[in-house]
Amino acid sequence: MKKKKLWTLGVMLLLILSTILAACGGSDTKDTGSKDTSTGGDTAGSGEPKILVYGRGGDSVALDPAVVTDGESFTVTANIYETLVNFGEQDVTIQPGLAKSWEASEDGLTYTFQLQEGVKFHDGTDFNAEAVAKNIERWKSSTDKYPYFSSQFIVGDKQVIESVTAEGDYTVVFKLSQPQAPFLKNLAMSPFAIASPTAFEADEEGLSANPVGTGPFKFVSWVRNDSVTIEKNPDYYIDGYPKLDKVIYRSIPDNSARLNDLTAGNIDVADGLSPSDKGTIEGDANLQLIERPSMNVGYLGLTVTRPPFDNVKVRQAVNYAIDKQALVDAFYEGLAEPAKNPMPPVISGYNDEVTGYTYDPEKAKALLAEAGYDGKEIELWAMPVPRPYMPDGQKVAEAIQKNLEDVGIKSKIVSFEWATYLEKAQNGEADAFLLGWTGDNGDADNFLYTLLDGDNIGSNNYTFYDNPELHKLFVAAQTEIDEDKRNELYKQAQVIISEDAPWVPLAHSTPILAANKKVTNYIAHPTGSDRLDAVDIQ
């Protein structure tokens, strides 16, 4: 009798379960069917609207590019706003944007831009010289509200852009207080996109949630931590663009979940994948692998104020001790090249004649003996988060630990939560630490001066390396307008850095994305902000 009751109960449970499953299964087929028809209704006549769903790791902080510094904000704003000049499709050459042409005076102190005519902001405001001037004035009005403006256009207390004047409707003149070699490259950066003056004059803070630009897409809605939706700007000034009707940026924080979403067809593009996903993508007939041209460097910093790395010979020894090719093969799946300079070869001014340090443990041992290294154990800091330039900090650290042990340097791997890691390293508390950098504007200054000059100790120069000779070269290069002379200065700088060896430059990686095969014309830009105006769905 006991058995019989149990049997009945079991059957009942099974029944309930199967009903639930059937209900779900049933609605599933019905739902995909209705999805197709419902999307068809949006734009009658022109066929099915083209909607691209883009999966990325995090949400944007704000949609006003002037007030943010995070890449996820620029990913979206690069498609809503436009800059005066653009970067090339896949490089950092300067191309026309909202300005169709420009002229620089010989002393490099005056730039005159001719603007595109007939361009309107999404709110109907005319784009003209006055609008440009108002944007620049807005950025100049505060030193702490517009972080990128402060870092690129303020030197010490001095504003680099002295004045901006509108001459007529479509000519705007910039007067600089000192020549700035990467001036145009700076202007092409996403944070310096032109916003509608009507919008920010009415409600400055409001621009963060309701962006108004001139770009190919208009803002629709934003559900925080979930999705940002933008739609085609029908009045876009370049005919035939954009190709897509709608783009939805979804935040999918977990890498594996994002790839699951892509294989299931819920999203069309997945950004920020790790090199180890390459095989999965290539093995799926529905997916394509997209490579982002490399503009980064991953490195092992050696804090030059802390023993034993206060001795240049020990630093050089570490450079000889590490097998970079093995690191690239093991942890970057071949999607990287070993580095010898602190900046990647695509940046103009790269010195290919620097020989760097080839893997040579014997030489390392000899240098250590010469330096009188006492065998003291060092701390080796492993990055706690994956970054394109460092896909797996922990494993790279383990490989380096083995390399160091082979030449007689004992090390202990430590790690901290990311913000803690950065602050402690910034304070000079690390012996040797893994870190990296992705270029903002493709200029040598943005790598070499930013990461290795004495001025930047306490911000981006984590090794406390300070060489006055190098500083002179950097300052000269910043105001040198002759491109060849400028490149020469950076080439000299790279020779000095290589000899002083404050870093072990490890790799320049090629970040990867994946997309459904039906997505065409997706071009990944080295800066990480991709413009989607030419992207189409078949």
Added chain:
Amino acid sequence: MLHYMGRRLLQLIPVLLGMTFIVFMLIRAIPGNPVQVILGQQATKEAVEALNASLGLDKPWYTQYFSYLAGIFQGDMGVSLRTKLPVSEEIFPYLAATAELALFAMIIAIVVGVNAGIISAWFQNSWFDYIAMIVALVGVSVPVFWLGLMEQWAFSSQLGWFPTSGREDVRDPITSITHFYLLDTLIQGRFDQFIEVLKRLVLPGVALATIPMAIIARITRSSMLEVMRSDYVRTARAKGQKMFIVVYKHALKNAVIPVLTVIGLQTGLLLGGAILTETIFSWPGIGRYIYDAIGFRDYPVIQSGILIVAFIFIMINLIVDLLYTVIDPRIKYK
């Protein structure tokens, strides 16, 4: 009874006050500061100082703490340093997202867990008992992120039964009124969207329900076993009462108090946000909101977020305590 409730609510004040203090001090004790995060890696020292001053972060900690407290008492939970939006305005959609998921998960956990526990106790040492308890043991031990990814792989990527992640189909967005999507879609009569939302709740709901379900099943079983051996159950059986009625009516009522306690605690925990589940399933909930805020050192969000979660946790436990009196008339609060 009212007197008791009043006293419990009064006790809340020192508990919450103490908590704000601990959280306030803890997040300031860890290295890293919001200004550096806001301004990014290329910030100049001048900009850092200027922003520190304009955010009031250069003032001594007690000034900052008391001005924060003064704000709380006026219903002002501060402004997020990252998004510049008031926390009180920003937090509600996240809370709703978490509450919807947590309640869905708790319904699964309670229905399955309690019944599995009862049947296991009823047929102690039967194959059902063994299997249920092994499943429960696995349930409390399995890592949620692994379970979530496996669910996605099996039921979404391979079988295509359920969507992989997210609360809604972004291609067919929901117009949000209450931020509880099940409710919103019903109000608007969008039954297709209602089904979609329900389907999206299944995978994260099951992942989230696993641990509470296993705990509830085990507690129910042991509590039931104890009651089933008592004299009154034997008397009920002796007078010829049907076993089903004896178990579900007489025995369960006396066995349910510890179960209720566990349910209360687990509901509170789930409402506090489940960071792993919310991350794997891209669920815009309160757990991820606070977790992200910690990474950004967004002090007001961390402080007020934890305060609200703690408040909810305490309130649920108060409700559970009051429910005791409904179930067991012998329990009286004075």
